[in-house]
Amino acid sequence: MFENQERTNIEQLGEFGLIDHLTKNIKLTQPGTVKGVGDDAAVLDFPGKKVLVSTDILLEGIHFDLAYTPLKHLGYKAIQVNLSDIYAMNGTATQVTVSLGISSKFPLEAVEELYEGIYLACEKYNVDLVGGDTTSSKQGLIISVTAMGYAEEKDITYRNTAGEGDLLCVSGDLGGAYIGLQLLEREKQIYLENPNIQPDLEGKDYIVERQLKPEARKDIVELLKDIDVKPTAMIDISDGLASEILHICKQSDKGCNLYEDKIPLDPMTYETAREFNLDPTICALSGGEDYELLFTVKQADYDKIKLQMDITIIGHITEASAGCNLVTKAGVVHPLKAQGWNTFKS
Amino acid sequence: MFENQERTNIEQLGEFGLIDHLTKNIKLTQPGTVKGVGDDAAVLDFPGKKVLVSTDILLEGIHFDLAYTPLKHLGYKAIQVNLSDIYAMNGTATQVTVSLGISSKFPLEAVEELYEGIYLACEKYNVDLVGGDTTSSKQGLIISVTAMGYAEEKDITYRNTAGEGDLLCVSGDLGGAYIGLQLLEREKQIYLENPNIQPDLEGKDYIVERQLKPEARKDIVELLKDIDVKPTAMIDISDGLASEILHICKQSDKGCNLYEDKIPLDPMTYETAREFNLDPTICALSGGEDYELLFTVKQADYDKIKLQMDITIIGHITEASAGCNLVTKAGVVHPLKAQGWNTFKS
Numbered sequence: 280m281f282e283n284q285e286r287t288n289i290e291q292l293g294e295f296g297l298i299d300h301l302t303k304n305i306k307l308t309q310p311g312t313v314k315g316v317g318d319d320a321a322v323l324d325f326p327g328k329k330v331l332v333s334t335d336i337l338l339e340g341i342h343f344d345l346a347y348t349p350l351k352h353l354g355y356k357a358i359q360v361n362l363s364d365i366y367a368m369n370g371t372a373t374q375v376t377v378s379l380g381i382s383s384k385f386p387l388e389a390v391e392e393l394y395e396g397i398y399l400a401c402e403k404y405n406v407d408l409v410g411g412d413t414t415s416s417k418q419g420l421i422i423s424v425t426a427m428g429y430a431e432e433k434d435i436t437y438r439n440t441a442g443e444g445d446l447l448c449v450s451g452d453l454g455g456a457y458i459g460l461q462l463l464e465r466e467k468q469i470y471l472e473n474p475n476i477q478p479d480l481e482g483k484d485y486i487v488e489r490q491l492k493p494e495a496r497k498d499i500v501e502l503l504k505d506i507d508v509k510p511t512a513m514i515d516i517s518d519g520l521a522s523e524i525l526h527i528c529k530q531s532d533k534g535c536n537l538y539e540d541k542i543p544l545d546p547m548t549y550e551t552a553r554e555f556n557l558d559p560t561i562c563a564l565s566g567g568e569d570y571e572l573l574f575t576v577k578q579a580d581y582d583k584i585k586l587q588m589d590i591t592i593i594g595h596i597t598e599a600s601a602g603c604n605l606v607t608k609a610g611v612v613h614p615l616k617a618q619g620w621n622t623f624k625s
Numbered sequence: 626m627f628e629n630q631e632r633t634n635i636e637q638l639g640e641f642g643l644i645d646h647l648t649k650n651i652k653l654t655q656p657g658t659v660k661g662v663g664d665d666a667a668v669l670d671f672p673g674k675k676v677l678v679s680t681d682i683l684l685e686g687i688h689f690d691l692a693y694t695p696l697k698h699l700g701y702k703a704i705q706v707n708l709s710d711i712y713a714m715n716g717t718a719t720q721v722t723v724s725l726g727i728s729s730k731f732p733l734e735a736v737e738e739l740y741e742g743i744y745l746a747c748e749k750y751n752v753d754l755v756g757g758d759t760t761s762s763k764q765g766l767i768i769s770v771t772a773m774g775y776a777e778e779k780d781i782t783y784r785n786t787a788g789e790g791d792l793l794c795v796s797g798d799l800g801g802a803y804i805g806l807q808l809l810e811r812e813k814q815i816y817l818e819n820p821n822i823q824p825d826l827e828g829k830d831y832i833v834e835r836q837l838k839p840e841a842r843k844d845i846v847e848l849l850k851d852i853d854v855k856p857t858a859m860i861d862i863s864d865g866l867a868s869e870i871l872h873i874c875k876q877s878d879k880g881c882n883l884y885e886d887k888i889p890l891d892p893m894t895y896e897t898a899r900e901f902n903l904d905p906t907i908c909a910l911s912g913g914e915d916y917e918l919l920f921t922v923k924q925a926d927y928d929k930i931k932l933q934m935d936i937t938i939i940g941h942i943t944e945a946s947a948g949c950n951l952v953t954k955a956g957v958v959h960p961l962k963a964q965g966w967n968t969f970k971s
Binding site: 313314317318319320321322323324325329330331332333334335336338339340341342363364365367368370374376378379380409410411412414415416417418419421423425426427428432435437438439513514515530 | 659660663664665666667668669670671675676677678679680681682684685686687688709710711713714716720722724725726755756757758760761762763764765767769771772773774778781783784785859860861876
């Protein structure tokens with residue numbers, strides 16, 4: 280990476296020079312940002328609102344592989360995964376801080392590319408970058424993001440408030456990010472075995488983008504407001520559908536029935552899973568990183584929800600004693616299990 | 626480390642099991658913490674106040690060396706360095722989030738020890754732990770903390786508001802954390818060369834503690850309120866006195882005279898610097914990690930400040946064209962330079 284391109288040495292700039300360089304063109308757009316980068320702390324204002332705060336850390340070799348992850352996409356994704364948590368509270372995201380650990384061997388141009396993605400995400404989602412920390416790392420690239428936002432107290436959706444009989448809903452489609460990752464891993468292996476073979480990702484744009492450039496579902500939060508539906512509980516899908524459903528059920532002290540045939544799968548996800556001899560349903564249940572919203576709504580909201588193209592009703596909430604169940608296409612009832620990534624790793 | 630002690634495998638607990646285990650006994654003390662750990666985002670309330678947010682990342686091999694840093698101290702320090710930024714805004718710190726990257730080879734007992742220090746700092750400084758992210762790391766220990774707090778708008782102290790003629794003040798004493806580090810590094814080298822020789826830190830508790838277990842100066846913020854002094858500018862000393870003075874002067878578009886003979890040095894710092902053939906003044910100017918507060922006050926506040934045992938007036942602010950100067954004990958005037966850690970590395 281960057282072998283044939285311009286390389287500017289970060290060590291010469293130093294930490295403060297680097298921060299100045301990367302932040303000099305920041306445009307603040309949030310009226311609540313009183314003071315952004317450049318002091319000991321950012322100063323923010325949320326008059327009359329509750330403040331939402333969430334944080335995630337992304338590590339090279341654990342969460343991303345620079346062999347197939349463009350830095351601009353990585354910066355974009357690091358912001359998205361954090362904004363997704365604010366939207367999952369039914370809130371408006373307004374600010375982020377970004378802390379980076381970067382090898383001093385990284386050229387300035389690489390850090391600039393990473394920041395391009397960060398700024399692109401901030402601009403698109405109307406969020407201000409207001410602070411951070413930049414340090415050299417002996418340990419690969421490290422990205423730690425904290426996202427802030429706000430909501431009226433009455434609008435906040437927690438995980439522990441799903442009610443019996445509520446409809447279980449999900450935005451978008453599932454499993455694509457995981458299948459996209461399988462594809463990227465396969466092409467990486469082929470390339471490592473024979474560097475003359477170029478990656479073949481043709482026609483697979485959708486699932487590759489689901490992995491490399493997810494979009495947090497701000498639009499769904501806005502849509503739900505527009506149709507006057509407040510979810511009874513909500514969570515974002517970072518660890519796979521099964522894990523997130525179980526979080527809601529456990530914290531709400533409820534059970535659920537999830538119907539396999541209702542789980543929304545994109546045709547490309549389905550076909551590519553089959554190519555890999557993977558069960559598309561398991562990809563959706565345990566694959567993770569889709570950053571869709573999983574939420575419950577009262578049955579009375581059924582008519583409003585059923586008209587929405589981008590929302591699918593996939594089951595309903597039951598009493599706790601009924602357990603959390605997956606009803607398969609064949610009508611067989613299995614206890615729902617959160618297996619997460621490890622399912623696929625052995 | 627931990628060779629002869631109980632070892633519980635983190636991999637078996639999994640991420641959620643680990644988080645549950647570490648956070649199950651959290652006691653929330655801040656009335657503004659509406660919802661802490663356990664949802665997509667924490668929910669906080671700061672009625673009528675401005676919100677302060679600051680973030681810092683600590684990396685193994687860059688910011689700390691586990692060869693001589695007890696994990697409990699490290700957890701404590703990770704919180705302190707972040708709270709220090711909130712106090713440097715003249716604010717009240719109220720919440721933190723903590724993201725960790727931990728090798729899966731770390732036993733649970735090690736993570737518990739780290740958290741003991743985190744909780745100890747939170748308890749002592751009356752701050753709630755409200756969220757975070759925990760992941761396995763292939764890259765050594767990574768600790769990313771975000772601190773939040775609040776202040777009335779009129780009370781906030783920025784870096785860019787020092788006025789000509791203002792007095793330059795500092796809390797506590799300087800250079801100790803750096804000298805403590807030199808001592809720990811020396812004992813590590815001796816131990817590596819001959820593991821039968823035990824570290825000799827006797828009588829050096831003060832400077833070792835300055836390095837391993839710094840205390841953010843919440844008390845100084847409270848003291849200044851009690852004596853009714855609002856600093857005209859303030860910053861915390863993480864990178865050495867010179868660097869921080871230059872930040873205030875540059876951002877305020879001012880110059881300064883700093884008097885070498887006024888810089889507060891603890892006798893142990895002075896003596897140990899001499900043992901290492903280091904200039905104690907340079908340790909204070911460029912050593913860093915003292916986490917004292919550097920601030921400017923109006924001359925009219927001189928009578929209030931001069932009575933405070935733990936605050937030292939070390940110079941004054943001048944017009945920008947006069948430059949930033951160090952007046953040595955011999956009366957020679959040198960331009961003040963921020964050399965930071967690198968001074969000592971060659």
